[in-house]
Amino acid sequence: xxxxxxxxxxxxxxxxxxxxxxxxxxxxxxxxxxxxxxxxxxxxxxxxxxxxxxxxxxxxxxxxxxxxxxxxxxxxxxxxxxxxxxxxxxxxxxxxxxxxxxxxxxxxxxxxxxxxxxxxxxxxxxxxxxxxxxxxxxxxxxxxxxxxxxxxxxxxxxxxxxxxxxxxxxxxxxxxxxxxxxxxxxxxxxxxxxxxxxxxxxxxxxxxxxxxxxxxxxxxxxxxxxxxxxxxxxxxx
Numbered sequence: 558x559x560x561x562x563x564x565x566x567x568x569x570x571x572x573x574x575x576x577x578x579x580x581x582x583x584x585x586x587x588x589x590x591x592x593x594x595x596x597x598x599x600x601x602x603x604x605x606x607x608x609x610x611x612x613x614x615x616x617x618x619x620x621x622x623x624x625x626x627x628x629x630x631x632x633x634x635x636x637x638x639x640x641x642x643x644x645x646x647x648x649x650x651x652x653x654x655x656x657x658x659x660x661x662x663x664x665x666x667x668x669x670x671x672x673x674x675x676x677x678x679x680x681x682x683x684x685x686x687x688x689x690x691x692x693x694x695x696x697x698x699x700x701x702x703x704x705x706x707x708x709x710x711x712x713x714x715x716x717x718x719x720x721x722x723x724x725x726x727x728x729x730x731x732x733x734x735x736x737x738x739x740x741x742x743x744x745x746x747x748x749x750x751x752x753x754x755x756x757x758x759x760x761x762x763x764x765x766x767x768x769x770x771x772x773x774x775x776x777x778x779x780x781x782x783x784x785x786x787x788x789x790x791x792x793x794x
Contacts, residue, residue, distance in 0.1 A: 564635050567617075571639060574609045578602070614643045676710045718760055721774070725790045728754075728773060729762045737793035738764060738773075740780055744787060749780055751793065 582602045621636040683703045719726045728738060732754045739751040755765035764776045773790075781788055 560631055560635070563632050567635060567639055570616075571613060574613070578605055578609060581605070610643055614640065617643075676706045676713075680706045714760060721760075725773065725777070728790055728792075729757065732757065732762060732792070739791055739793050740777060741789050741791060742784060742787060743789055749784070749788065752776065 585602065617636050617640050621633055621640070624630075624632045624636065680703055683699050683706070718729055722729055732738070734754055734756060736754045737751055738754060740749045741747065742749055750766075752764040752766040755763045755770045757763070762773050763770050764773055766776065777788065777790065
């Protein structure tokens with residue numbers, strides 16, 4: 558009976574914010590349809606959904622840690638049942654922002670994304686322990702763990718970018734939006750083509766050409782094959 562009560566209580570905690578978001582989205586979409594110039598209301602709903610998932614996920618992690626400390630193992634299993642679906646929902650939101658499909662996200666999931674996911678989990682779990690523990694020494698260890706995860710993520714991301722772009726890494730690190738990038742033939746330094754930096758993400762830079770917008774390596778690879786890799790990228794000063 559206690560297990561059922563715990564399950565229903567957690568189910569209620571999960572359902573209420575999602576019901577609130579559902580009714581809010583209905584009102585927002587209806588109001589948006591009546592505008593003379595409708596905007597992208599779905600993006601705002603997706604942001605709200607992300608924050609709901611984040612706080613629910615963090616709350617369940619903290620509660621799981623408390624139950625582990627109290628040795629309430631059956632309740633821990635109930636929390637795990639609720640935690641696992643959040644991963645798929647977060648992954649689905651990632652597909653909305655990336656413009657890809659869920660299949661593509663899963664198919665292209667690699668070691669780099671796995672490392673980031675592990676670091677995020679460590680930070681979230683550490684935050685949970687930070688709330689649970691009162692001992693100053695334990696809190697200091699947890700603070701150091703969080704800082705180490707953040708620093709490790711930063712340097713790992715920096716190294717991954719350097720490894721991915723190789724000799725063209727300065728285009729990512731020094732480039733800004735609307736900077737003009739030229740591709741030169743190494744033998745006579747003649748300009749082969751050029752494009753502008755359209756945007757930068759946390760680990761990629763995208764170039765706008767006359768035809769479309771492509772990621773830097775995808776832009777230069779066909780050119781490199783044509784010129785037997787005897788090319789280089791530079792900023793147009």
